[in-house]
Amino acid sequence: AQRVTQPEKLLSVFKGAPVELKCNYSYSGSPELFWYVQYSRQRLQLLLRHISRESIKGFTADLNKGETSFHLKKPFAQEEDSAMYYCALSRKSSGDKLTFGTGTRLAVRP
Amino acid sequence: DTGVSQDPRHKITKRGQNVTFRCDPISEHNRLYWYRQTLGQGPEFLTYFQNEAQLEKSRLLSDRFSAERPKGSFSTLEIQRTEQGDSAMYLCASSSSGSGETQYFGPGTRLLVL
Numbered sequence: 001a002q003r004v005t006q007p008e009k010l011l012s013v014f015k016g017a018p019v020e021l022k023c024n025y026s027y028s029g030s031p032e033l034f035w036y037v038q039y040s041r042q043r044l045q046l047l048l049r050h051i052s053r054e055s056i057k058g059f060t061a062d063l064n065k066g067e068t069s070f071h072l073k074k075p076f077a078q079e080e081d082s083a084m085y086y087c088a089l090s091r092k093s094s095g096d097k098l099t100f101g102t103g104t105r106l107a108v109r110p
Numbered sequence: 111d112t113g114v115s116q117d118p119r120h121k122i123t124k125r126g127q128n129v130t131f132r133c134d135p136i137s138e139h140n141r142l143y144w145y146r147q148t149l150g151q152g153p154e155f156l157t158y159f160q161n162e163a164q165l166e167k168s169r170l171l172s173d174r175f176s177a178e179r180p181k182g183s184f185s186t187l188e189i190q191r192t193e194q195g196d197s198a199m200y201l202c203a204s205s206s207s208g209s210g211e212t213q214y215f216g217p218g219t220r221l222l223v224l
Contacts, residue, residue, distance in 0.1 A: 004152075043113075044153070044201070044215040086152050096205065097143060097166065098213060100152030 002027040004089050006101035013077050014109050021072040021104045023061075023087030031089045033063055033070040034098070038084045047072075047085070057081070077108045114216035116202050122222045123192055130188045131219045135204030142185050143213060144177055145201040146170065153201050159185060160207060192223045 003026045013019055025031060035047040048056045050063040050070060061072045070087060084105050088098040115134045123129050135142050140161050145153035156175070157167045161182040171177075174192075179185040189196055199220050203213040 009150075043217050046212050046214075049212075088152070096141070096211065096213070097155045097158055098145075098153070099155065102150065102152050 002031065002089050002091065002099045004087050004099055004101035006085075006087055006104050008104045009102070010105045010107065012107045012109065015079055016076050019072075019074045019077045019081070019106065019108075021085050021087075021106065023070045023072065023101060025068050025070065025087075025089050027068075027089060027091065029091060031091055032096075033061070034088045034090070035059070035061055035070075035072050036086045036088055036100075038086070040083070044086070077106075079108045079110060082106055082108045114202055114204050114214050116200075116216040116219050118219060119217060120220050120222075122224065124224050125192060125194060127192055128188065128190045129192055129221065130186055131200055131202075131221075133185045133187070133202030133204075133216060135184070135202070136214055137183075138206070139204035139214070140182065140207050141205045141211070141213075142179055143203040143205075144185070144187055145203065147199040147201060147218070148197075156187075189221075192221075194223050197221055197223045 005024045033050040037047040038044045059074045084103050086103045087101040090096045090098050117132045143158040144156040147153040157177050159179040162179050174190045177187045199218045201218045202216040205211040205213045
């Protein structure tokens with residue numbers, strides 16, 4: 001069975017500091033990995049996905065199959081990045097249903 | 111079309127009562143998913159539809175839960191004989207059926223069972 005682990009419940013950084021939100025997964029096949037974000041009083045929305053290999057709002061994430069990780073990084077955090085971040089995994093053979101981690105709350109202090 | 115909508119947004123009920131939630135997906139999306147999220151957890155998959163066919167149900171979905179998508183458009187999730195453990199946020203998402211398509215989430219229905 002697949003599993004997604006986000007070890008940090010809360011990550012607090014100062015504005016301008018680098019950010020790394022950790023995500024590890026367990027799955028024997030070839031998963032697709034995503035980061036979803038939920039800003040205060042907004043719905044869950046896709047931030048980025050590993051297959052697109054793009055940077056969204058300055059965030060990047062690289063899939064490391066050897067370490068089974070998909071950490072989310074941003075070099076300079078902004079206050080508007082404060083939100084709940086969820087790492088998620090899906091597999092094509094199961095209708096692309098998502099398996100989520102427990103989430104990390106990012107708090108960016110001024 | 112402003113995205114996935116869910117109704118009601120909040121529901122308070124007494125233990126033992128039945129409740130029904132509705133989800134309206136983005137109109138051109140043929141896949142519809144239900145997830146449940148409890149405090150401190152990420153969303154957990156419950157079930158999904160492709161058009162009107164319910165293709166998978168999680169073991170989390172007990173016999174008291176039933177979901178339908180009769181015409182391949184909106185979906186309903188019914189919980190019979192609610193229990194306090196059913197208190198959660200129920201999320202709906204929709205997507206196109208291509209592999210790895212983005213799932214767009216609704217605002218959720220928050221259920222409180224007293």
